[in-house]
Amino acid sequence: MAKVSINIATGSVQKEEIIVGIDLGTTNSLVAFINPEGNPQVINDMGKGILVPSIVHFHPDGSVIVGNEAKEYLISDPQNTIFSVKRLLGRSFNDIENHKDLFSYKIIDDDTESLVKIKVGDKFYTPIELSGMILKELKDRAEHALKTSVNRAVITVPAYFNDSQRQATRDAGKLAGLDVLRIVNEPTAASLAYGIGLNPNEEKIIAVYDLGGGTFDVSILKIQNGIFEVLSTNGNTFLGGDDFDQAIVNYWMGQNNLVGMIHESSLHQSSLQQALRLKAEEAKKALSTQNIFNGFVGEIPCAITRIKFEELISDKVQQTITCCKNALQDAGLTIQDIQEVVMVGGSTRTPLVKQQVSEFFQKPVHDQINPDEVVALGAAIQSDILAGNRTDILLLDVTPLSLGIETMGGLMEIIIPRNSKIPTKAGKQYTTSIDGQVNMKIAVYQGERDLVKENRKLAEFDLKGIPPMPAGFPKVDINFLLNADGILTVQAVELRSGIKQEVEVKPTYGLTDNEVEKMLMDSIQNAKEDVSQRMLIEARTEGEQMVYTAERFIEKNKEYFSTPEITNTLKLIETLKTTLTSGNKDQILRRIDELNEFTRPFAERLMDQAISTAMKGKAIE
Ligand code: AMP
Secondary structure, X not given: OOOEEEOOOOOOXXXXXXXXXXXXXXXXXXXXXXXXXXXXXXXXXXXXXOOEEOOEEEOOOOOEEEOHHHHOHHHHOHHHEEOOHHHHOOOEHHHHHHHHHHOOOEEOOOOOOOEOOEEEOOEEEOHHHHHHHHHHHHHHHHHHHHOOOOOEEEEEEOOOOOHHHHHHHHHHHHHOOOEEEEEEEHHHHHHHHOOOOOOOOOEEEEEEEEEOOOXXXXXXXXXXXXXXXXXXXXXXXXXXXXXXXXXXXXXXXXXXXXXXXXXXXXXXXXXXXXXXXXXXXXXXXXXXXXXXXXXXXXXEEEEEEXXXXXXXXXXXXXXXXXHHHHHHHHOOOOHHHOOEEEEEOHHHHOHHHHHHHHHHHOOOOEOOOOOOOHHHHHHHHHHHHHOOOOOOOEEEEXXXXXEEEEEXXXXXXXXXXXXXXEOEEEEEEEOOOOOOOOOEEEEEEEOOOOEHHHXXXXXXXXXXXXXXXXXXXXXXXXXXXXXXXOOEEEEEEEOOOOOEEEEEOOOOOOOOHHHHHHHHHHHHHHHHHHHHHHHHHHHHHHHHHHHHHHHHHHHHHHHHOOHHHHHHHHHXXXXXXHHHHHOOHHHHXXXXXXXXXXXXXXXXXXXXXXXXXXXXXXXXX
C-alpha cells in the first residue's frame, strides 16, 4: 500500500516517495521537485538560496562544509577548498593536464592514465567522493524543505559526458545515499523544462546551447509525437564561464604588472589569485547589464569595460559557435532546419553570447526561464515521468562516443558508433586464431581513434572455457547493450557450446569503494610499466601466432618447397622464438617482419599451384 502524507500548509496530499531532480553543476548545483500542484519547483531551503555552490571546504577541525559557506574559504584557504570538481569527475590526470593551473588545490600528479585524486591535508579524496558530498548537501536541503525523506533522484550530466563520467556521477549519488533512477542529459532536461514537445502533436527540431561555468555543449534535438530524440551533440568539457573569469584575471594581472611580481609556481595557489577570480566573476556578471565595472582587490584597481571584456572572450565564444556548426553537420541539418534555440547555463546571460548564438541561428533565442534553474526543473519533470505520472513522453538520447573492442594489432573495432540513439544493442561475430584455443580476451574501449591505445579502456574480461576446436571454428558473438542511462553491458557467447560471459561495464574510472582505492594505488605504481609491458605482450602474442602459423604452414606444404627454403624458414622461426623470450618489443616485431617477408612468396606460389590444379581439374572434366 502506498503511503501518503498531507502537506499541512496547503492541505494537499502528496506521495511519500518524492523523486527529486538534481542539476550537479560545475559551479553551482541545485535540486527541484514536482510540487503538489504538479509543477516543477526549485528548492530554496530556509531561504539559503537556490543555487548551492559546488564547493567543498575541509575545515582544520575536521568538519566538511559545502556550498555558500565553503565558497568563503576560496580566498582564505584555497588549498583546502575544492571547486569545479565536476571537471575532474571520471577523469585521469592526463585528461586534465593542460588545465591543471585552474585548480588551486592539490591534484595528484603521477603523470599517468589513472584516476585523479585530490589531496587535502594528509587525506586523499576522489572527485566522486567530493561530488557525493555536494549531492548529500542537496539531499539534506530537500529533506529539510520538503519534510520527508528523499532517497531517489534523477541527476543530469552534460550531453558530452562519456561513460566513465556518467558512471562516476551515478557512484557519487550512491555515496550520498541516493538511488539514482536515471542519468539524463542536461539539454534533454532543459527542453522538458520549456515544455517543448509536451504536446504530442508538436513536431520540432531545436538546438540547446548550454554554456555553464565549466562545460559547454550544444545538442540538436528532434521532437516528434512527444518523443525527444537527440540527433547530435557537440561541445567542449573545458570551456565555460570560468574561462571568462580567467580572461579578466589575466587582463588585470597585465594591467597591474602582477605577472612578474608573483612567482609562477606559487601563483595558482595564492589567495590573491582567488580574490582576483571572485572579483572577475563579479565584474563579468555586472557587465551583463552595465557597460563598465570598477572595483578593487585590496589596493589593486580592477576595472574593465564591456567592450574590453567582449574582446577578451570573443575567441571562446567563437569556439562555441564552431561546435554549433559541427553539431548541425553531424545531424545532417542546416541552420534553416532549426526552429527553436534554448539557452541554458549561467554564462548565457552574457550579452555577447546571446547575440552571437542568435546571429548564428538567425533567430531570437529562448531565455525566458532562469538559465541556472532550467536543467533542474527539467530533471524534476523527468522524475515525474519516471514516477509514472506522465506516460505520454519517451526520452531518447545518443551515445556521445563510439564503443568497441580491441582486435588484432591493437586496432579499435567499433560496435556502437558515436551518436547512436540509446537504448541500443549491437553485436559482431568473432572466432579464435589458434587451434584448441580455450580463452578469448575481450577488451572494451570508448573513443574515436583507430588505435585502442589512443582510446579509453572501459573493461577487459576473458571468455573462458571455449571447448577446444580448430582455429576459426568457434563462433563467438559479442553483443553490446547500452541502456537508457548510457551504461554498457557486454556479453560474449560461444554459439557452438553455449558458454557465456557477461559484464556490466563499470568504467575503469568508476568508483567501487575500496576497490578503486586499491586500483588507484596499483595503477599509480605500475602505470608506466603497464604500458610498455602491454606493448611487449602484444608483440609476443603476435610473434607466437606467427610461429604457430608458419610451423603449420611448412609442415602441411613441405612437398612444394626446396630444402634450402625450408631450412631458412625454420631458422627464421627459431630466431623469432628466441627473440620472443629474450628480446624487446621492437626486436620481436622486426623478426616477425623478416619471417613474413621471407614466406610471403611461398604463399603466393601455393596459391598459383592451387589455381592451376583447379584449372586442370576443370580441363579433365
Ligand atoms: P552554471 O554552471 O550553469 O551554474 O553557470 C555558472 C556560470 O554562469 C558561472 O561561470 C557564472 O559566473 C556565470 N554567470 C552567472 N550569472 C551570470 C551573469 N549575470 N552574467 C554572466 N555570467 C553569469
